[in-house]
Amino acid sequence: EVQLVESGGGLVQPGGSLRLSCAASGFTFSSYWMTWVRQAPGKGLEWVANIRHDGGTKYYVDSVKGRFTISRDNDKNSLSLQMNSLRAEDTAVYYCARELWGKYSDFWSGYSDYWGQGTLVTVSS
Amino acid sequence: QSVLTQPPSVSAAPGQKVTISCSGSSSNIGNNYVSWYQQLPGTAPKLLIYDNNKRPSGIPDRFSGSKSGTSATLGITGLQTGDEADYYCGTWDSSLNIVVFGGGTKLTVL
Numbered sequence: 549e550v551q552l553v554e555s556g557g558g559l560v561q562p563g564g565s566l567r568l569s570c571a572a573s574g575f576t577f578s579s580y581w582m583t584w585v586r587q588a589p590g591k592g593l594e595w596v597a598n599i600r601h602d603g604g605t606k607y608y609v610d611s612v613k614g615r616f617t618i619s620r621d622n623d624k625n626s627l628s629l630q631m632n633s634l635r636a637e638d639t640a641v642y643y644c645a646r647e648l649w650g651k652y653s654d655f656w657s658g659y660s661d662y663w664g665q666g667t668l669v670t671v672s673s
Numbered sequence: 674q675s676v677l678t679q680p681p682s683v684s685a686a687p688g689q690k691v692t693i694s695c696s697g698s699s700s701n702i703g704n705n706y707v708s709w710y711q712q713l714p715g716t717a718p719k720l721l722i723y724d725n726n727k728r729p730s731g732i733p734d735r736f737s738g739s740k741s742g743t744s745a746t747l748g749i750t751g752l753q754t755g756d757e758a759d760y761y762c763g764t765w766d767s768s769l770n771i772v773v774f775g776g777g778t779k780l781t782v783l
Contacts, residue, residue, distance in 0.1 A: 583772070585718075592675065592759075592761065592774060592775070592776045592777040593710070593712075593718065593761050593763070593774045593777070594774065595763075595771055595772040595773065595774060598772070607770055607771060608771075609771050610769075643717055643718070648723075652706075652724075654704070655704055655705050655706055656704075656705040656706065656765045656767065657705070657706040657723070657724050658705070658706070658708075658764070658765045658772060659706075659708035659720060659723040659724075659763065660708075660710075660718075660720065660763075661720050661723070661729060662720075663717040663718055663719070664717065665716075665717055666717055
């Protein structure tokens with residue numbers, strides 16, 4: 549059974565840092581892209597970043613570029629999100645998810661088939 | 674404001690059918706596959722539809738997806754009270770190089 553368990557959320561002051569972790573099990577972690585998606589209170593989903601199965605390629609939404617770093621440890625089946633210079637607008641539940649990618653007839657197919665339960669990050673003084 | 678546009682809410686009676694639209698552009702829906710997610714209150718999102726119209730194992734055939742041009746549609750038939758949730762469309766945006774989601778649609782089963 550695929551399981552994704554996030555940890556590391558909490559209350560942090562503006563300008564502070566936090567590191568989120570996601571422990572994966574039930575599948576060959578090193579074969580899959582992984583992603584972080586967040587959801588501000590009462591708002592919709594916002595994709596944050598993803599990372600290729602070998603860590604060689606990473607993409608970020610503009611609002612976190614230069615502040616957040618996604619990484620993975622395939623030996624430990626673990627995904628991380630280092631968040632620096634946190635702002636009030638980063639307050640959200642952060643989900644890790646497994647991503648599947650493929651290209652068919654020149655069209656990209658990308659979607660998240662398994663999600664963790666989420667961890668809440670609150671940025672406030 | 675979301676890159677993909679969804680209606681904020683839809684409603685229908687139990688047993689009826691509802692459709693949820695998702696509108697985008699040539700850089701996202703027009704040239705990439707669309708997925709749909711269901712988020713029940715207080716829970717994580719769950720994949721409902723991928724590659725425009727495919728259902729993962731365990732998703733009932735009451736749920737269907739389609740795409741035409743730069744728009745996609747989620748259809749739900751035989752509505753049940755347990756279908757009350759927020760629904761999101763998503764796809765890759767080839768210009769932004771990120772995954773984009775719609776703003777979400779709240780389904781109420783009256």
